[in-house]
Amino acid sequence: xxxxxxxxxxxxxxxxxxxxxxxxxxxxxxxxxxxxxxxxxxxxxxxxxxxxxxxxxxxxxxxxxxxxxxxxxxxxxxxxxxxxxxxxxxxxxxxxxxxxxxxxxxxxxxxxxxxxxxxxxxxxxxxxxxxxxxxxxxxxxxxxxxxxxxxxxxxxxxxxxxxxxxxxxxxxxxxxxxxxxxxxxxxxxxxxxxxxxxxxxxxxxxxxxxxxxxxxxxxxxxxxxxxxxxxxxxxxxxxxxxxxxxxxxxxxxxxxxxxxxxxxxxxxxxxxxxxxxxxxxxxxxxxxxxxxxxxxxxxxxxxxxxxxxxxxxxxxxxxxxxxxxxxxxxxxxxxxxxxxxxxxxxxxxxxxxxxxxxxxxxxxxxxxxxxxxxxxxxxxxxxxxxxxxxxxxxxxxxxxxxxxxxxxxxxxxxxxxxxxxxxxxxxxxxxxxxxxxxxxxxxxxxxxxxxxxxxxxxxxxxxxxxxxxxxxxxxxxx
Amino acid sequence: xxxxxxxxxxxxxxxxxxxxxxxxxxxxxxxxxxxxxxxxxxxxxxxxxxxxxxxxxxxxxxxxxxxxxxxxxxxxxxxxxxxxxxxxxxxxxxxxxxxxxxxxxxxxxxxxxxxxxxxxxxxxxxxxxxxxxxxxxxxxxxxxxxxxxxxxxxxxxxxxxxxxxxxxxxxxxxxxxxxxxxxxxxxxxxxxxxxxxxxxxxxxxxxxxxxxxxxxxxxxxxxxxxxxxxxxxxxxxxxx
Numbered sequence: 001x002x003x004x005x006x007x008x009x010x011x012x013x014x015x016x017x018x019x020x021x022x023x024x025x026x027x028x029x030x031x032x033x034x035x036x037x038x039x040x041x042x043x044x045x046x047x048x049x050x051x052x053x054x055x056x057x058x059x060x061x062x063x064x065x066x067x068x069x070x071x072x073x074x075x076x077x078x079x080x081x082x083x084x085x086x087x088x089x090x091x092x093x094x095x096x097x098x099x100x101x102x103x104x105x106x107x108x109x110x111x112x113x114x115x116x117x118x119x120x121x122x123x124x125x126x127x128x129x130x131x132x133x134x135x136x137x138x139x140x141x142x143x144x145x146x147x148x149x150x151x152x153x154x155x156x157x158x159x160x161x162x163x164x165x166x167x168x169x170x171x172x173x174x175x176x177x178x179x180x181x182x183x184x185x186x187x188x189x190x191x192x193x194x195x196x197x198x199x200x201x202x203x204x205x206x207x208x209x210x211x212x213x214x215x216x217x218x219x220x221x222x223x224x225x226x227x228x229x230x231x232x233x234x235x236x237x238x239x240x241x242x243x244x245x246x247x248x249x250x251x252x253x254x255x256x257x258x259x260x261x262x263x264x265x266x267x268x269x270x271x272x273x274x275x276x277x278x279x280x281x282x283x284x285x286x287x288x289x290x291x292x293x294x295x296x297x298x299x300x301x302x303x304x305x306x307x308x309x310x311x312x313x314x315x316x317x318x319x320x321x322x323x324x325x326x327x328x329x330x331x332x333x334x335x336x337x338x339x340x341x342x343x344x345x346x347x348x349x350x351x352x353x354x355x356x357x358x359x360x361x362x363x364x365x366x367x368x369x370x371x372x373x374x375x376x377x378x379x380x381x382x383x384x385x386x387x388x389x390x391x392x393x394x395x396x397x398x399x400x401x402x403x404x405x406x407x408x409x410x411x412x413x414x415x416x417x418x419x420x421x422x423x424x425x426x427x428x429x430x431x432x433x434x435x436x437x438x439x440x441x442x443x444x445x446x447x448x449x450x451x452x453x454x455x456x457x458x459x460x461x462x463x464x465x466x467x468x469x470x471x472x473x474x475x476x477x478x
Numbered sequence: 479x480x481x482x483x484x485x486x487x488x489x490x491x492x493x494x495x496x497x498x499x500x501x502x503x504x505x506x507x508x509x510x511x512x513x514x515x516x517x518x519x520x521x522x523x524x525x526x527x528x529x530x531x532x533x534x535x536x537x538x539x540x541x542x543x544x545x546x547x548x549x550x551x552x553x554x555x556x557x558x559x560x561x562x563x564x565x566x567x568x569x570x571x572x573x574x575x576x577x578x579x580x581x582x583x584x585x586x587x588x589x590x591x592x593x594x595x596x597x598x599x600x601x602x603x604x605x606x607x608x609x610x611x612x613x614x615x616x617x618x619x620x621x622x623x624x625x626x627x628x629x630x631x632x633x634x635x636x637x638x639x640x641x642x643x644x645x646x647x648x649x650x651x652x653x654x655x656x657x658x659x660x661x662x663x664x665x666x667x668x669x670x671x672x673x674x675x676x677x678x679x680x681x682x683x684x685x686x687x688x689x690x691x692x693x694x695x696x697x698x699x700x701x702x703x704x705x706x707x708x709x710x711x712x713x714x715x716x717x718x
Binding site for chain 2: 268269272273274275276277278279280281282283284286287288289290291295298299302303305306
């Protein structure tokens with residue numbers, strides 16, 4: 001069993017195939033051999049019977065035995081011998097047995113004529129009882145002989161049986177033919193077995209080629225080459241489907257990996273810019289600017305700003321990773337009109353004098369996490385504030401959709417072009433605008449809002465037109 | 479770079495234009511380069527930077543790659559297309575080889591990745607200015623009776639050779655570069671011993687006293703102790 005398990009799939013399938021081939025060839029060969037033997041024996045038997053029938057009829061009539069009454073003395077060793085002689089030929093010998101089972105005469109005269117086997121008691125009894133077609137094979141000194149028993153009766157279908165003719169013929173000729181046939185069959189079977197095994201080995205290799213390709217691909221990926229893809233040879237069979245599924249999985253993984261790399265690169269970029277300011281300012285201070293109070297104050301203020309930027313960045317990064325790993329959503333019923341009246345009073349501090357208009361929607365209760373929702377809305381709101389003029393109001397409204405509620409946050413700010421719009425959910429992405437870098441956020445507000453909304457089981461989308469303002473749509477399940 | 483002739487600061491300063499949008503980086507570059515004796519102008523985006531370059535000749539441009547309007551590569555290409563051959567030093571965060579290649583292909587002369595060391599920036603500025611060959615930097619500094627050769631590391635006073643330790647050599651080089659300027663002990667410590675030296679600043683007093691012993695074996699005295707501030711070199715012999 002161990003050795004079997006250690007074999008390759010191809011070897012196992014090939015062995016199984018060869019085994020089935022041998023089994024079917026053996027069964028087929030043996031049954032065909034047996035059938036032909038039977039056919040030969042049957043035809044020989046009928047041939048002998050057909051030859052014996054007119055001879056016996058002629059003998060009955062010449063010896064006056066074809067009378068309805070049962071013959072007594074008319075049947076004797078003399079006429080029995082003449083019958084046996086008539087029936088005996090080169091390939092068959094006849095003996096005649098009387099009603100008591102005693103051999104009356106044997107037809108064998110010449111030495112080349114086959115020797116007759118002694119009649120079998122049991123078969124003889126059945127023949128004397130009236131059974132017509134008794135044929136059996138006996139072995140006499142290494143040769144098999146076909147033995148026929150023909151009951152002797154005065155007229156066909158007469159119940160009176162006065163003797164039995166036993167005809168026996170050697171089966172050497174049949175054996176010879178069958179030996180030749182069998183050898184040919186064996187040769188053919190061996191050829192078929194060889195060809196079948198080779199073809200089986202080749203075919204299993206062919207159908208397992210996809211798997212082997214996949215294995216090669218896996219090994220290459222294991223060595224760090226992530227760009228390779230498995231070859232899909234036939235997209236209809238299982239290995240082809242496996243390869244396509246595998247490739248799809250690789251694409252997904254590669255995209256995720258690339259996104260992660262991009263994220264790390266962006267994060268590093270965002271960290272390095274303030275660090276450049278810090279390092280340079282420190283160096284300039286150490287190189288002598290510290291002696292000048294005016295220059296020191298300017299540099300220190302800049303450094304303080306950069307440190308704050310780093311702290312904010314780290315906090316956002318931390319928030320991001322926390323959200324992506326395991327965010328605990330504490331759902332509770334939230335009545336939207338109440339939630340938004342609370343929210344508008346809390347938002348006053350960040351509105352920088354702008355008006356926040358809550359447009360009352362339907363009285364809806366949503367099962368969601370109010371803290372998380374508040375954070376999402378704060379993120380969206382601070383974006384809206386950053387990119388809209390001080391006198392433009394920001395509107396929040398909501399409406400009911402089948403099975404969910406849609407919240408809209410609309411500003412009348414700068415808006416975005418489609419290219420910017422397509423990238424706003426990328427971490428660290430910042431659209432081009434006339435804002436100075438200090439006024440920019442970190443490019444994490446919307447990505448954070450998106451992951452929070454998704455943690456709540458909802459979705460976020462944005463409609464925006466350059467110069468016309470931006471509307472953010474949040475849909476949350478009820 | 480300041481060329482010092484007969485102990486007087488050369489009033490022909492190099493003009494450097496800094497094109498950078500980050501206010502903190504702009505600020506420290508302006509202050510730091512100013513302290514090193516460069517005339518610094520700044521521009522917050524590529525358009526105003528290119529405009530400034532058309533209006534006035536500069537000796538060197540420090541160009542950030544990430545600018546709010548067009549990127550630094552494109553700005554550099556436009557600058558070169560306009561026929562300017564001013565040395566350009568690019569600053570960027572990206573470290574990939576392809577970015578460096580693009581930077582240099584776009585016509586930049588050198589490349590520095592953020593966050594860079596200010597000392598390295600100064601070294602590269604000096605190298606670029608030297609290579610641009612417009613006003614080659616002297617390797618020999620002269621101040622009164624003193625000469626200092628930065629290549630052969632020979633120091634003479636009135637033709638007589640003086641042997642200095644490396645620290646004393648750096649100290650004297652700094653003094654000779656900015657004659658009469660008062661350096662505090664802290665500044666001298668940072669610039670001579672390195673930023674990471676965290677011993678006390680009286681080590682500077684020790685080095686200055688050694689330097690004095692070697693230089694001022696006969697009058698007049700050259701190094702002046704400014705009470706409550708630090709030290710300054712008076713090449714014309716008004717030391718104390």
